[in-house]
Amino acid sequence: QVQLVQSGAEVKKPGASVKVSCKASGYTFTSYDINWVRQATGQGLEWMGWMNPNSGNTGYAQKFQGRVTITRNTSISTAYMELSSLRSEDTAVYYCARGTYDSSGYQYYFDYWGQGTLVTVSS
């Protein structure tokens, strides 16, 4: 079965960086995009960026441009999201989610999600 398993909770100081991993299993890692979505406590969902694990191509939300980097290691079917220059407002649960196209090739959606990684930014 398809699974995305994320790394554990992190506590970081303001100005530091954090790198969250997302290990995929149960499907061909290079055949589907990986997206990153975050959620502050009690708040809604915010998309950060995506990566095509086959090509390594990435795209980021303008809000995070210059601070976020999504990478992968295809040999271990793992994607990574690194966020730098952390501030208190970055405290949130970070999710990876598989991006899938339907059979028509037009509709795109997130069909599997990781369990989430809590990143706390505090001095």
Added chain:
Amino acid sequence: DIQMTQSPSSLSASVGDRVTITCRASQSISTYLNWYQQKPGKAPKLLIYGASSLQSGVPSRFSGSGSGTDFTLTISSLQPEDFATYYCQQSYSTPWTFGQGTKVEIK
């Protein structure tokens, strides 16, 4: 960026009720609209994609409709396990954006 606005932000309903949640896009997105359910402490779960296509394994009491800018998610007969927060998300253009969520609570 395309703004997604859900209404209501929260609602109270009883088991067996018919529930409708609305999502409006700031511009036309055809049928590039997905719905997710999220329970406390859990990751979101895909319910509906392409505005009206039911994801595999999702109960048929969930349905979606709409196109252009106005969309609805309907739960035909609310079950105890349906109490959760629901999000719409547009997949018309990046950045992918979500509605602010609708919390469905027990009356």
